Amino acid sequence: MKCSETRAIQTHMITYPHLNLHKTLFGGQLMAWLDETAGLSAVRVSRAAIVTASVDHLDFLAPLKVDHAVCIDAFVSGVGTRSMEIFAKVIGEDLFTGERYLAGTCFMTFVVPKGACLPELIEPETKEEQFICQGYEKRKQIRLAKRQESIDLANNIDLAIPWN
Template sequence: MSKEQERKIKTCRESRVVQTHRVFPYDLNQHKTLFGGKLMSLIDDTASISATRHSRGVCVTASTDSLDFLHPIHEDHSVCVETYVTGVGKSSIEVFAKVIGEVLLTGERYLAATSFMTFVALPTEESPTIIVPLIEPQTIEERMVCDGYDQRRKKRVSIRQFNEEFAETVTLAVPWMTKGWSEFTD
């Protein structure tokens, strides 16, 4: 039996993680809404649990493929980050995050952000061969999100190729230690 035939299939639900937090004054930006970097950290933390739960292996963040801020989250609201696996490669794992804000005093809920992240399952001494399980959506939302995986993956591959080429042109010189800026221009 080949390794591809040995792959297990898991549902999106099996990788689902939900974290809810209250937004405090120290979480705010100058606009008096949740600081984007704080939300990014919450998403990465939650998504990493989904990726690890799905693969049952060591996973690291490979990229934040998209993060769309749709509605500001205010002080004293709650922020709920829900993540689950929506696509897999041989060792890569795509995780979808939806961020729901809630006005705690009224119960009004709103979609605050969505995000797609990619993680990579790494081999270890204990598990030198990585076989990431396939994913099977069950709900209408899961099917809709998972159906777009191939298109998002192609876009990621294209962007990664561009970034690798782009990185070759980025200088590592220390500008404040350089006598002139001539080496930074043509």
């Protein structure tokens, strides 16, 4: 399957309901839009109900200002047997000047239910896709190590609430 066949794109105008105290896009809102867009990309590959497993890496590179647009462009950058990695870039646009800027990048992992089929390979075509996909195996190994760290942490968390 080609990366381009998994691509999902959403554009939103940044307005007052989505702002933080700095009059820029609230990070949590961007994360919700990223999850939605990346999820669409994941379903295009699996054609099954998917679950967000992790936000592996999210870099906020530039603030997204009020009255700018934000475009989220996501595609599958690697597949395993039951999981897939989605890459998303966040592009800001000043609607009055037309200037575009890279506002963020994100890698997320989604899991498919048992029995769902994923393609054996994702085929990058563009220079950007090739660069991003070539790092999949290394990022996957880092993710697996981080997952084990999270399991170890969870096994040592006290669930008692101190004020009760």
